[in-house]
Amino acid sequence: MKTGLHLTKGLRVGLLGGSFDPAHDGHAHITREALRRFGLDRVVWLVSPGNPLKARGPAPLEQRMDRARAVMDDPRVTISDAESRLGTRYTADTIAALKSLHQGVNFVWLMGADNLRQFHRWDHWQGIMGTVPVGVLARPGDRISARTSPAARIFLHARLRQEEAHLLPLCDAPAWCFVNVPMVSQSSTAIRAQGAWRHRAGDQGAENAEK
Numbered sequence: 001m002k003t004g005l006h007l008t009k010g011l012r013v014g015l016l017g018g019s020f021d022p023a024h025d026g027h028a029h030i031t032r033e034a035l036r037r038f039g040l041d042r043v044v045w046l047v048s049p050g051n052p053l054k055a056r057g058p059a060p061l062e063q064r065m066d067r068a069r070a071v072m073d074d075p076r077v078t079i080s081d082a083e084s085r086l087g088t089r090y091t092a093d094t095i096a097a098l099k100s101l102h103q104g105v106n107f108v109w110l111m112g113a114d115n116l117r118q119f120h121r122w123d124h125w126q127g128i129m130g131t132v133p134v135g136v137l138a139r140p141g142d143r144i145s146a147r148t149s150p151a152a153r154i155f156l157h158a159r160l161r162q163e164e165a166h167l168l169p170l171c172d173a174p175a176w177c178f179v180n181v182p183m184v185s186q187s188s189t190a191i192r193a194q195g196a197w198r199h200r201a202g203d204q205g206a207e208n209a210e211k
Contacts, residue, residue: 009104113138
């Protein structure tokens with residue numbers, strides 16, 4: 001399988017993309033919430049080669065994947081380098097390729113409310129909304145700004161109520177659902193700022209990637 005993923009027809013699969021630089025308990029927490037709230041069978045962490053919206057490159061891919069596996073130890077969650085395998089860098093292209101290669105799988109794109117705020121900056125973002133259902137997980141501080149974002153306003157007609165969240169994987173796109181979840185306070189930015197990730201002793205490769 002070109003993607004390295006083994007997904008069978010009919011599965012409800014959440015896709016959580018990002019640099020995971022580094023992965024942390026916050027990622028694991030929203031993944032567990034997504035599995036429960038959206039009625040998903042699986043979640044795939046798509047560890048990206050790099051984020052087109054970020055000027056500086058992340059730590060090496062294998063290092064980030066190893067960290068992700070250590071943080072998210074759940075048989076329902078797959079840590080994947082599918083974007084690297086497919087040669088895609090933009091979410092729209094990744095989703096199109098996954099849907100083509102894994103026909104019959106019910107994909108849901110997962111994102112935090114912070115991403116919804118700037119979703120209109122993504123490449124072909126309206127095409128993403130028209131291709132797969134989108135599940136948005138919001139911590140308290142991000143709720144108002146996300147709900148008033150351009151994407152939320154334009155696709156207001158396609159929004160499901162929180163109590164309908166479990167129906168999202170079987171909805172025809174465009175469809176999205178905004179759910180409030182208690183969040184842990186960790187962030188990748190804070191971990192990097194503490195110097196506990198890329199500048200560990202002996203982590204020369206990651207340090208060079210930051211320069």
